[in-house]
Amino acid sequence: MKLILKETIETLGIIGSEVEVADGYARNYLLPQGKAILDTPQNRKSLEQEKAKFDLQIAKEKKIAEAMAEKLQGVSCTIAAKVGEEDRLYGSVTIHDIIEELSKQNIEVEKRMVLLTEPIKELGTFNVPIRVYKEVEPEITVNVVAE
Numbered sequence: 156m157k158l159i160l161k162e163t164i165e166t167l168g169i170i171g172s173e174v175e176v177a178d179g180y181a182r183n184y185l186l187p188q189g190k191a192i193l194d195t196p197q198n199r200k201s202l203e204q205e206k207a208k209f210d211l212q213i214a215k216e217k218k219i220a221e222a223m224a225e226k227l228q229g230v231s232c233t234i235a236a237k238v239g240e241e242d243r244l245y246g247s248v249t250i251h252d253i254i255e256e257l258s259k260q261n262i263e264v265e266k267r268m269v270l271l272t273e274p275i276k277e278l279g280t281f282n283v284p285i286r287v288y289k290e291v292e293p294e295i296t297v298n299v300v301a302e
Contacts, residue, residue: 156181157194159202163216164190165267169289171202171209220288227264227285231296232256238278238301247274248299253283257295275299 156178163169167176173194176185185191192198202209234252237245250269257264270284270292278299284292 158185158191159194159198160191162190163213165289170212171206173199217288217291220291223287224291224293227262227287227293227295229296230257230260230262231298232260233298233300235300235302236278242278242301244276244278244299247276248297249274253295253297256297 157173157175158181160168160170160172160174167174174191181191186193192202232253234248234256236248239245250266250271253269253271254264254266264285268286270286275281275297278301281297281299282294283297284294286292
């Protein structure tokens with residue numbers, strides 16, 4: 156089903172963009188929640204009139220994201236973990252551990268924002284990107300040390 160987004164949805168696109176989604180997703184979530192409208196010529200015409208409003212909202216979201224990226228740039232967190240022989244971790248450092256450590260520094264991020272491809276299983280220093288907004292991904296430094 157073709158829809159036009161009325162707000163930015165991370166997995167679909169930015170406000171005002173035309174997207175193709177499964178019928179059930181559109182009927183059961185996007186349309187009832189008011190997050191999208193059907194892609195008809197009449198709706199497209201009315202959205203073009205509101206384009207300036209959407210552009211302003213996109214600019215505002217991007218500005219907030221860039222401010223957060225500025226705050227995150229250069230942030231470093233140290234996580235102490237139990238190690239065994241040959242400096243291998245008993246467990247691993249996960250997204251949850253990173254979020255918890257950042258919250259101690261009064262930096263609130265969501266789980267989906269941390270782009271850790273796989274858990275960290277060894278001591279060392281790692282750069283972990285944080286997706287604040289589409290194409291705005293500052294990196295933080297995660298130091299894993301022996302407990």
